[in-house]
């Protein structure tokens with residue numbers, strides 16, 4: 001279970017709540033008590049329409065949180081970023097996983113994906129490769145695919161191959177279809193349905209459905225009423241072969257996923 005700590009002012013569901021490092025750290029520690037296995041720290045919102053944050057600013061946000069979580073919380077910390085420079089600093093501070101939400105694409109400041117993979121390899125860190133079509137500012141305008149599951153799978157398998165070529169061991173790579181990242185609600189649902197196909201290659205699959213807008217679009221659920229839908233998606237993903245769930249609601253998700261795991 002990957003618990004979320006957004007050190008941002010504008011994240012779509014909890015923007016501003018953990019912008020203060022002390023609150024972010026307290027939240028990270030609390031999620032440990034609720035059963036999280038990993039803590040995902042992010043300093044840039046990548047919600048649809050978000051404005052990019054310069055690497056310098058992203059680093060200033062996450063640095064105090066990573067430093068103190070690494071010192072005080074026994075859980076591995078992952079850095080949620082698409083920027084090579086941010087990944088480099090986070091790994092130097094002791095982060096154990098790079099959650100690359102661009103799946104090794106060139107970052108907005110020119111940082112190469114290959115360099116992010118090499119950094120992860122050099123630090124012996126895990127690497128999450130997530131699929132995103134387009135850029136956060138415009139990705140939800142008109143996402144198009146001929147075959148969404150096939151195309152996302154192809155992109156992620158190729159990114160995994162590039163990560164392995166950069167020296168990341170196969171067992172340290174996880175794949176994530178990136179629900180809501182350049183996908184309509186129907187396309188995100190197709191990807192949830194296709195988790196089994198993505199898991200076939202043998203890499204652990206991570207799914208992040210928590211509070212996502214597909215629940216608003218398909219079932220008219222406002223942001224603060226998406227818990228049950230997120231739990232259902234987490235359970236369905238695990239039953240289809242997902243191994244890691246990314247969530248804002250750690251306690252409830254751990255309880256729900258435990259039942260799914262017992263059925264496997």
Ligand code: HH2
Pocket residue numbers: 004006008010011012013014042044045046047080099101128130176178179206207208209246
């Ligand atoms: N979703 C978000 C951010 N990072 N990383 C992975 N691997 N998978 C996801 O589905 C994923 C992610 C968006 O959620 P959140 O962090 O709550 O929002 P924001 O990007 O606005 O900070």
